[in-house]
Every structure is written in C-alpha cells, then in structure tokens.
Amino acid sequence: MxxxxxxxxxxxxxxxxxxxxxxxxxxxxxxxxxxxxxxxISDMQLEALGTDALMAMGTNESQLSMSPLRTIIEGTxxxxxxxxxxxxxxxxxxxxxxxxxxxxxxxxxxxYRNIADNSVNSAFINAxxxxxxxxxxxxxxxxxxxxxxxxxxxxxxxxxxxxxxLMWRD
Amino acid sequence: MARLNDDAQWIILMGFLVSFSLFxxxxxxxxxxxxxxxxxxxxxxxxxxxxxxxxxxxxxSAKDTNFNVVRSDITVISLSRKNAVVNYKVTQPxxxxxxxxxxxxxxxxxxxxxxxxxxxx
Numbered sequence: 516m517x518x519x520x521x522x523x524x525x526x527x528x529x530x531x532x533x534x535x536x537x538x539x540x541x542x543x544x545x546x547x548x549x550x551x552x553x554x555x556i557s558d559m560q561l562e563a564l565g566t567d568a569l570m571a572m573g574t575n576e577s578q579l580s581m582s583p584l585r586t587i588i589e590g591t592x593x594x595x596x597x598x599x600x601x602x603x604x605x606x607x608x609x610x611x612x613x614x615x616x617x618x619x620x621x622x623x624x625x626x627y628r629n630i631a632d633n634s635v636n637s638a639f640i641n642a643x644x645x646x647x648x649x650x651x652x653x654x655x656x657x658x659x660x661x662x663x664x665x666x667x668x669x670x671x672x673x674x675x676x677x678x679x680x681l682m683w684r685d
Numbered sequence: 686m687a688r689l690n691d692d693a694q695w696i697i698l699m700g701f702l703v704s705f706s707l708f709x710x711x712x713x714x715x716x717x718x719x720x721x722x723x724x725x726x727x728x729x730x731x732x733x734x735x736x737x738x739x740x741x742x743x744x745x746s747a748k749d750t751n752f753n754v755v756r757s758d759i760t761v762i763s764l765s766r767k768n769a770v771v772n773y774k775v776t777q778p779x780x781x782x783x784x785x786x787x788x789x790x791x792x793x794x795x796x797x798x799x800x801x802x803x804x805x806x
Contacts, residue, residue, distance in 0.1 A: 523691060525697070530701045534752070555725035566734045626766050628758045635765045652790060656735070658742035658769065660755065672751050675742060675758035677766055 544551035565655030594638045601641040620644045625676045627665040650683040747775045769794035
C-alpha cells in the first residue's frame, strides 16, 4: 500500500509557509499608502478646464484691443472685487450648452511684485464662494501683461502679473 | 499500537489550500484597481501649460520699453508662486545684419527642465 505520510508533511509545510508569507505581506503593506487609479482624473480635467478658460480670457480679439483679463485687472483698483471677471469666468467653466449649468466654484487672485523690496503680493479679483478650507481645489494660472500702478503708489508702466484661480466642485 | 488515523488532517489541509488560493485571487483583483502614481497625476505634474504660458508672456513682452521691470516680475513671481526658476535673455534686432529678436529661455521647476532659443519672424 502507498504510504501518504510524506505527502501530508509536504502539504503541511506548504501551508505553514503560505501563512508566514501572507503575514509578512500584510505587515509590509500596512505602512504604504495607495491611491485609487482614477483619483486624479477629475483634478486633471478641472485644471485643464480652468487653464483653457483663463487662456480664452487672456486672449485679445485684435492687436488694437486688450484681452478681457487685462481690461479687468487694469480697470479695477488693486484688491477690489470685479464682477465682470465672475460673469465671464463662471460662464466659461460652468456652461454646459444646455439650461443646466455645472457647479464649479472658484476664487481668483493675482500676484504682483512689489518693486521696492521684490516681495510678492496677492490681490483679490473675484470669488463665487469663500474658501472654508475643506475644499479639494486645483489651481490654474495665467500670465498677464498689464499697464498699471502696482503697487498703488508706484508709476504706471507695463507689469507682468500672475492670475491664479482656485477651482473646486461642491 | 493502533494505526494513526489522519483522514481529518487531510481535509483540514485541503481546506487551507483552497482558502489560500481564493485569498490570492482576491488580492490580485484588489491590486488591479490601485496604483502608486496615476497617469492623471503625472499629467498634472508635467508643467505643459506653465511652460507655454511663461514662454508666451516672455515673447509678447520682448519689445517692452521697461523690459527689466517686466523680466523681474516674471522671474520673481515664477519662483515664489510657481516654484519654478525662470531665466531669460532677449537680444534686440541689430539691423541691417540681423532683423530678428532673439530670446534664450530657461525654465526649471525641479522636475522638468525646458530650454529654448527663440527667434522672431
């Protein structure tokens, strides 16, 4: 008769080895953080949308006219709210071609350099909602050349500012 | 001495093996949905729009009368708000030998580096 004792010991050893390997695997894996494969897709699309909207607003129709973004920044005192930006930008990012618009919220600032000490200041433009800190926001930026006093007590000359928009869905 | 009856041991061990194989299959399925760094994240990290934007503003302001002020604006704000070192030099046309504006542009955000020598039409 065939003796199966050896086979039994082999399988028992195999099972014990598997238990140890799985334990080690679980312990090592417990410290690493994985993100799901589709986490950043919506971020990427939101950022692309914001960049496109700012690009559209930063483009002038002809060499004689100024871009909407430049008109907005030049025409508003530093740090003041500008509703035109809100109307234009909100339409570009939220319009879906039907009567049901999207619900993307934004807060827009621009950064300019203080000539005196090379510090960078931020000036508010417009926001659809205040930041509460819990939003998962992405940032889109656009360089704009403006002819403006920056900061308010300097001379009027061509300056470059960086328009920064934080965007999120709620 | 009576012969040892090991029938039950066989059943338990086979149960072990079957459950382990199921466990491994579940692990494989579980791992298929997660990745360390996603494709979309890589797309976000790559500063395509930043480079195009800063390149565009450099070229459009190349003929500004207060060139040095604008250039300082771009380099200082890039460093503080975009975490990118931007450095560039513009050479104005020297007619009649050279009718073109030349710009040498450097961009480096620590991950991606971009260098360009641009010549106007």
